[in-house]
Amino acid sequence: MAKKRPQTKAKRPQPSGARSDGGQIPVVGAREACPCGSGRRYKACHGRAAAHAATELVHRPFEGLNGKCDWVALRELVPAATAALTLREGLPEGVPSVTLATVLPMAWPALRRDDGSVLLGLQNDTASGDISRDLADTLLRALEAEPGTPVEARRAPADGPRLQDLLDPAAPLDPDVHSGFEFWVPDAEHASAEVTASLERANAAAIPTVKLTGVESAYWCETPEKNHLRWVMPHPEERLLDALARLHAAGQSSLGEGTRLVGSFRAHGLTVPVWDLPTGVGAEDIEKPAAAFAERLAEALAVTEPLTPEERRARGGLTNRQVTLS
Structure with a gap:
């Protein structure tokens, strides 16, 4: 059984993020004593404000992106579509293209294909409350992933970049709406039986x-x-x-x-x-x-x-x- 942590003598609580010596409160475990000296656990003291800030919902995550209305449509309305994305700094070496996709197999956030190209899935849950920040974090990790591997979901760092920081603001978003999800695989005709069955199920559920x-x-x-x-x-x-x-x-x-x-x-x-x-x-x-x-x-x-x-x-x-x- 874990030992009970000794409680420090309560002191006058400091403003959120501040310490009595003027520095910043260090990051500690949620169940540890809050460094401000209040005697409460971090999650019930200064950690509460930090958690709220981390999950604060951004109501207009696509504001400032070229084609913001189509971003919303691809996120909420369209079953199967893709759109080429252009990065501000250009494509890294070994990445021939970056493509936005409404949804990916197994609901992967992103996929680095065997040829090095990147597919970024749009219809995924957002962990941070800011879809744009989560997508940017996923995109950056996909650009560095090993070819042939998917990218797992995670909460984006609170100070991480957003899509607006990574994408070329002058490049248009030109969605290509598909009748099915054959864009998942480069060569659907030679796909395995398992992949073919998955495609058939997805295509059957897609609304034209x-x-x-x-x-x-x-x-x-x-x-x-x-x-x-x-x-x-x-x-x-x-x-x-x-x-x-x-x-x-x-x-x-x-x-x-x-x-x-x-x-x-x-x-x-x-x-x-x-x-x-x-x-x-x-x-x-x-x-x-x-x-x-x-x-x-x-x-x-x-x-x-x-x-x-x-x-x-x-x-x-x-x-x-x-x-x-x-």
Whole structure:
């Protein structure tokens, strides 16, 4: 049995992170006595503030990245997609490419392939509360990993870099949406039976998804009962909801006959309006209506007058159907 630690005489607690001699409190075990001299365990004293800071949620982790709306879409909406990433400092020797992927086999955070290329998985749990910092930490470790090995998950250091520090801010994010997960393996036709079975299971669960070409960050998807358009928008939430309410009250919020704006959800600080579409309406059918809606929305966003009573009711209906994903 472990010996009980002697408790030091309680002293006046110092401000978080400070010591009576003006230095910084050293890092100790969570169950050890807090170095501030309070007599309490570190986890119940100064360690509590440190733990809270380490897990504080960053609500807009992709802010400042080129294509932030598509980052959100690939994180929350799209089953199978890849996008080439460009590093600020260029690629290290032996790394021919770095590719962002929605999800990787076994939910690996990253994979260093046999040829040295890196696949970075986006749809993973974040340990630190800052997806951008966790992804940057995973990417750095993947760049140094042995070829042919996956990278395990871990909590990123609190002072570590974020994606915004590692990626070239001028390089566009150009997602390539796939019908399946064959991008997992370089040569699917010669894959093992185990890998083939894994691919078949993943492909069977993937919802068919297509990125529209005429507007930015809008994704059509097909489900058994009806199709949908989910459109990640960069506008401030309150301003966007007002504009959607103006269009909804005026009967201009649909994307054509049989379509309906059904609400929106929040994801990583951005708002994502959602439309129900008839089963027979495909991605190509919605391109022109979406482009026309984008023009109407731009006009509505420019209006500064207060909402009318009818527009306020429309806004209330939209707000009541809003869901927060992250």
